[in-house]
Amino acid sequence: MPSDQLPPGPRGSSWLGGSLRDFTARRLDFFLDVARDYGPLASFRFGPRRMFLASDPALIEQVLVTDAKHYIKHFGARMYKPVLGNGLVTSEGEFWLRQRRLSQPAFLKQRVHSYAPAMAELTRRMLADWRPGKWVDVQYEFSGLTSAIALKTLFGLESTEDRATFVEALREAFDLMSARFRTVLAVPRWVPTPANRKLKRAIRHLDTVMDGFIAAGKKRAAEREGQGSTAGEAVDLLTRLLAARDEDGSAMTPRQLRDEAMTLYLAGHETTALTLSWAWLLLAQNPAAEDRLVAEWKAVLGGRSPTPDDLPNLPYTDAVIAEAMRVYPPVYLIGREATKELELGGYRVKKGYTIFMSQWVNHRDPAYFPDPGAFKPERWLDGLAKRIPKYAYYPFGGGPRVCIGNTFALMEAAILLATVGQRYRFTLDPAAVIDFDPQITLLPKYGIPATLAAR
Numbered sequence: 001m002p003s004d005q006l007p008p009g010p011r012g013s014s015w016l017g018g019s020l021r022d023f024t025a026r027r028l029d030f031f032l033d034v035a036r037d038y039g040p041l042a043s044f045r046f047g048p049r050r051m052f053l054a055s056d057p058a059l060i061e062q063v064l065v066t067d068a069k070h071y072i073k074h075f076g077a078r079m080y081k082p083v084l085g086n087g088l089v090t091s092e093g094e095f096w097l098r099q100r101r102l103s104q105p106a107f108l109k110q111r112v113h114s115y116a117p118a119m120a121e122l123t124r125r126m127l128a129d130w131r132p133g134k135w136v137d138v139q140y141e142f143s144g145l146t147s148a149i150a151l152k153t154l155f156g157l158e159s160t161e162d163r164a165t166f167v168e169a170l171r172e173a174f175d176l177m178s179a180r181f182r183t184v185l186a187v188p189r190w191v192p193t194p195a196n197r198k199l200k201r202a203i204r205h206l207d208t209v210m211d212g213f214i215a216a217g218k219k220r221a222a223e224r225e226g227q228g229s230t231a232g233e234a235v236d237l238l239t240r241l242l243a244a245r246d247e248d249g250s251a252m253t254p255r256q257l258r259d260e261a262m263t264l265y266l267a268g269h270e271t272t273a274l275t276l277s278w279a280w281l282l283l284a285q286n287p288a289a290e291d292r293l294v295a296e297w298k299a300v301l302g303g304r305s306p307t308p309d310d311l312p313n314l315p316y317t318d319a320v321i322a323e324a325m326r327v328y329p330p331v332y333l334i335g336r337e338a339t340k341e342l343e344l345g346g347y348r349v350k351k352g353y354t355i356f357m358s359q360w361v362n363h364r365d366p367a368y369f370p371d372p373g374a375f376k377p378e379r380w381l382d383g384l385a386k387r388i389p390k391y392a393y394y395p396f397g398g399g400p401r402v403c404i405g406n407t408f409a410l411m412e413a414a415i416l417l418a419t420v421g422q423r424y425r426f427t428l429d430p431a432a433v434i435d436f437d438p439q440i441t442l443l444p445k446y447g448i449p450a451t452l453a454a455r
């Protein structure tokens, strides 16, 4: 019988808001403190909402895998629906399952591998504009590069003009959405306030841009029809989604296509850019690790970009990426909401309760990662991933809703790291203040300012 009591936890600094203010002020430390002070399952409130923080890997597995069908995404994830629509990240139940099945073949290893040349080529184009001595914000540069790669691999989009239009439309919609979240009591979206009208216009603009991409994709798909294709051929993801058919032969509607494409773009590019940005910061701060990495590239690649066939021969590159995502996980927090009364760790989880799980907390657990604050790629080289519980390290989440793009992301990270890193290293600005801005992803608050030096 689960206990009727709540798990231990902080009361929070305000009677009305519970721990909301503490969370808003210092989210990363808030979760670390709660896990340290109250143990594997802790409880607190955000206003009237009851929250648990599960920090024991076995409890995380129960939520993400064993009881997955009784949980939906938490309220925070649902808030982005106006922009993301009902895509893979935000949809639920049968609808989600159908979309996931339709999308999955586009992410088969062989298909993902077909994007490697485009990734390397777009990286080389970025490098063509770089010179030793140039000042860069690492986060800005890699965000631009992964955005270009996402638009090329998703929509077959090459033109920088189209790219700029899309990125601008999206930024506007997101800025307006974020402003909406910051207001405690947002006016419902159907009320025609100036802010709501602006948001509506921004979303409509975004939809028009997306419709254009989808129409172009349809044209490409029609051209390909009858030509026959192979799994390894570099066909953009949108064309693949357009061709996807359910068991009953039905395809995605234009609305679904728009939502899935938007979701893939948003879920895919910034997370990978952050992996690279944090990796470069950590490498710049750990020259011995950087030397070892460069030696691996020299031996295996000799100056060229890696192909998918090279990846198994780049274990240290792999370890650097794994370790960067451990120390600074791009997605540092995920959450689920119970759809019925459940049990977790001996406690009762009532319908509507939210369970948070934080990569930031788990990836810093000294029980599995001695000296957790230190960047030590070596720790991954002798089978650590197999020795620790599965949910001690979960940068891509887990269970049925595990990241669909993990192979894509890991390949992209390795190709970009090696292509850039064989030409340049980053000298951090000595006066740079490196801090975190934990939003949906773990952003650097003031960027990562650095100067390029020839390797």
Ligand code: HEM
Pocket: 073, 088, 089, 100, 263, 264, 265, 267, 268, 269, 271, 272, 275, 330, 331, 334, 335, 394, 395, 396, 397, 398, 400, 401, 402, 403, 404, 405, 406, 408, 409, 410
């Ligand atoms: C290093 C890069 C990435 C990281 C750290 C990352 C992390 C994650 C995490 C933690 C989740 C699970 C969220 C949850 O359980 O609530 C997720 C889901 C997802 N990711 Fe990624 N991701 C990355 C790259 C990508 C890429 C490149 C794509 C697409 C091209 C992508 C598409 C998605 C989608 C569609 C989902 C939702 C899957 C579902 O619910 O069925 N991600 N990602």
